[in-house]
Amino acid sequence: MRSKSQTTLLRTVGLHAVLVPLALIWLFPIWMMIVFSTQPENAIFSSNLVLLPSDQFANNFALLQADTGFLRTVFVSIVVATVYTVVSVFLTSMAGWALARYNFAGKGVVLAIILGTLTLPYFVVVIPQFIMVARDFGLGNTWFALIVPPLFNSLGVLFMRQSFSMMPGELFDAARVEGVKEWQIFLRVALPMARPTIAALCIILFLASWNNYLWPLLINNRPDMMTAPVALGSLIGLTRVSWGGIMTGAVVLTLPMLFAFVVLQRHFVAGIAAGAIK
């Protein structure tokens, strides 16, 4: 017979024996990204595997900046992602609120359509969307086309709807009896209460925009509106791929997000749980 603490110890060891290799496999590409961002350009082709960082980061970054005007593209990405996140949170909240709290003709159909779009892969949508926006509306190379078409986010709508329907109805009844207007109930009662869900949604939406490559690549070819992922993509030329620049740019784009995620992780997980389980 094993004692209880021995059983616990065995289980812990077993668990770590599985989890640690998994974590390492996951970390390896990230580590290599950091390594190559600090190595000279040709290190990636050297015959012996390079596993440790060197001192070429500033050099690589200077080259990247010279090739693409990288800092400006990062600035554009930040602006686009921020505007996108703020507007999208507001729109999805309003849609979620309407779907959670009001009964209207065709509500079921609207919900079904929103749910249905979730099952469509992005790549099925993006080409028709491009043709419509760029050719039919003639809006290629505009800020509007860069930001607005991806705004509608069914996941966000469902997220917010779930969060609002979990709130006890008597709370809104109480406000109604007190003569609080519907829009005030939404802004002053419902939205503040949905804060954990909104925090999680903000992270999801910001990351989605930050990482979006295909849409900005398709809809825009003005250099002053280029976003950072597209700038990195442009380093893959026909004859030459600038790996040092790509890795350096990837580090600059990834690490702040990784850091923010670790810091906000508690809210993030709580918000998703609140939206999904309760």
Place this chain on the structure above:
Amino acid sequence: MSGVTLSNVQKRFGAVEVIHGVDLTVDDGEFVVFVGPSGCGKSTLLRMIAGLEDISGGEISIGGTTVNDVEPADRGIAMVFQSYALYPHMTVEQNLSFGLRMNGKPRDDIARRVTKAASILQIEPLLARRPKQLSGGQRQRVAIGRAIVREPDVFLFDEPLSNLDAELRVQMRVEIARLHKELGTTMIYVTHDQTEAMTLADKIVVLRDGRVEQVGAPLDLYDDPANRFVAGFVGSPRMNFMAAKVVDTTPGSVTIETDNHGSARLTLPVRQAFQTGDAVTLGIRPEHFGGPDGDGTRLTVNVDVAEHLGATSFVYANMATGEQLIIEREQSRSEMGKTELTITIPPARAYLFDSAGDRIR
């Protein structure tokens, strides 16, 4: 200040009718309690008065004005909810003042009302706290405070005490009674707890399945229930019901015999005419049984369980048929441990009900 009148009020949810034509008058300043089992439509009725549910038929008026199409906020009512419905992200003070602020009331007016409500409810020390930092009883006070600051003509309460523990419930019950005395405002109070109804109400409205079973002062309902449902609902422990048959009739009286308990016979004065063999139900409250040498019909029952509470004891006598008698005995120490108990049914305390449950008089 104003009274409330309901005439033939109906409510349907889709095809399901849950309130079937309720008529009711609540006088100015009266404390009226809606009581009835869970799901009988108490909340629905209250929410219709508040304007939170549309009215499918009939008319509701408050202070003499028909309010069928008036917004909740313009009906001169304030409502306290079962879940308290406090805004979790606001302090107590913000909770109290929220509605007034959103309606653009002047600041000094808001401050005056909040201070007054807080002092009536003795919650001044809690004003800076959030609902999460309050006990159940304190939350309840804040919820009531939020109703008071509206300075309404009519207060509506929906089971406000049902989330509190027994001791707090008694305490808050007394406070609500005090509040009514202090403010003198019309109050409509919903509960499924008959003790709350008996202790608080000027007038009780007993509801069942969306219908009014009886309206009256608490003691009138206790003394003179209109039917078996009201008789069983008002009073605690509930009235005993014994199946019985008519064995003899004369003009102005009827003699019945119980099916169980050794076929006890009882002659009662009634105006209604009967036939021998008609099935009836005999009702008697636990506290109205007499001792072995009391007046009336003598009855010997087997004691199943006896609960001795000191001043009184409750004796439970079960029958094989599933009928149960509860007998309340005062000063019964000499009877402790007995397996048989002889009691009497005083005819003046016995009620008769017909097979439909209506009172036979």
